Amino acid sequence: MYTQSFNVPDQSDGEPGILKAVPGARDKVDPALQDGFDAVIDADGKIEPRDWMPDAYRKTLVRQISQHAHSEIVGMLPEGNWISRAPSLKRKAILVAKVQDEGGHGLYLYSAAETLGTSRDQMLDALHSGKAKYSSIFNYPTLTWADVGVIGWLVDGAAIMNQIPLCRCSYGPYARAMIRVCKEESFHQRQGYEALLTMMQGTAEQKAMVQDAVNRWWWKCLAMFGPPDADSPNSVQGMRWGIKRISNDDLRQKFVDATVPQAEVLGVTLPDPDLKWNETRGHHDYGQIDWDEFWAVVNGDGPCNKERLATRVKAWNDGAWVREAALTHAARQQARAMKEAA
Ligand SMILES: [Fe+2]
Numbered sequence: 001m002y003t004q005s006f007n008v009p010d011q012s013d014g015e016p017g018i019l020k021a022v023p024g025a026r027d028k029v030d031p032a033l034q035d036g037f038d039a040v041i042d043a044d045g046k047i048e049p050r051d052w053m054p055d056a057y058r059k060t061l062v063r064q065i066s067q068h069a070h071s072e073i074v075g076m077l078p079e080g081n082w083i084s085r086a087p088s089l090k091r092k093a094i095l096v097a098k099v100q101d102e103g104g105h106g107l108y109l110y111s112a113a114e115t116l117g118t119s120r121d122q123m124l125d126a127l128h129s130g131k132a133k134y135s136s137i138f139n140y141p142t143l144t145w146a147d148v149g150v151i152g153w154l155v156d157g158a159a160i161m162n163q164i165p166l167c168r169c170s171y172g173p174y175a176r177a178m179i180r181v182c183k184e185e186s187f188h189q190r191q192g193y194e195a196l197l198t199m200m201q202g203t204a205e206q207k208a209m210v211q212d213a214v215n216r217w218w219w220k221c222l223a224m225f226g227p228p229d230a231d232s233p234n235s236v237q238g239m240r241w242g243i244k245r246i247s248n249d250d251l252r253q254k255f256v257d258a259t260v261p262q263a264e265v266l267g268v269t270l271p272d273p274d275l276k277w278n279e280t281r282g283h284h285d286y287g288q289i290d291w292d293e294f295w296a297v298v299n300g301d302g303p304c305n306k307e308r309l310a311t312r313v314k315a316w317n318d319g320a321w322v323r324e325a326a327l328t329h330a331a332r333q334q335a336r337a338m339k340e341a342a
């Protein structure tokens with residue numbers, strides 16, 4: 001899964017020493033380098049780690065890819081909470097696979113960010129100290145089993161909408177990581193929808209549970225696409241650089257249009273009295289998103305912000321002995337190899 005607009009500043013932005021990309025400091029940019037970069041972007045080509053790139057391009061990517069990576073890792077928590085309570089062996093196996101996929105997505109993305117000169121330790125420090133942002137959607141609780149299905153259907157569904165254009169992102173390592181991620185997100189969306197379809201053929205209580213989960217998640221999923229275009233001044237630069245391909249509002253509209261017929265098949269009502277087909281626009285109209293709530297959660301005041309961060313920090317601390325043992329083992333192997341080669 002993935003973060004919101006990628007335009008959200010980390011609290012570390014501007015602070016020295018934290019999450020700063022290593023740009024190979026240049027007081028003056030050689031115009032030939034800038035021209036070469038612009039030519040690749042204009043030709044819709046790929047920028048690779050060894051290529052020259054403007055500092056601002058590098059910094060934007062470090063922020064975006066690291067926020068994306070954090071979102072994948074923190075996104076394991078709301079559903080991981082249900083692995084031990086899944087209603088059948090089949091559902092448990094599916095959920096374990098999905099949560100493991102999200103961990104893998106985080107690792108691809110940390111690796112992609114490292115190619116820009118930042119280190120994994122820097123990124124994790126920023127997450128664990130609360131300075132880095134991640135998707136606000138993961139700061140809400142998963143109250144029932146239906147939440148797991150709705151997260152797959154809507155949250156992973158929104159993630160696919162956001163991430164497919166990133167397969168064409170101008171930065172090579174990020175674009176390539178997204179190809180596999182998107183294939184796995186498709187499985188996540190389908191497993192969630194299928195779980196809900198099964199529940200909707202069940203008892204009245206099960207159907208009510210699905211509707212309740214849809215009611216609680218719908219608006220938060222619309223907010224996942226980030227602030228309206230008018231309030232996203234960085235988007236224009238992101239589009240110029242070929243990092244962002246489709247605007248927040250256009251992605252949100254695509255998601256609404258794709259989801260309405262799925263909700264009809266499922267037999268649930270999307271909780272928006274203003275949601276209706278607009279013949280003139282050829283799209284669905286929808287109501288107002290509560291951006292005050294969105295920003296409050298982004299800035300740390302969601303129902304689960306503290307719990308999510310505390311869980312990540314504990315997992316990191318509990319894993320210290322594994323990292324130390326792996327490093328010791330690697331050093332011993334290297335020493336042995338050098339001795340044998342001597
Ligand atoms: Fe993911």
Ligand SMILES: [Fe+2]
Nearest residue numbers: 001156185188
């Ligand atoms: Fe996912």
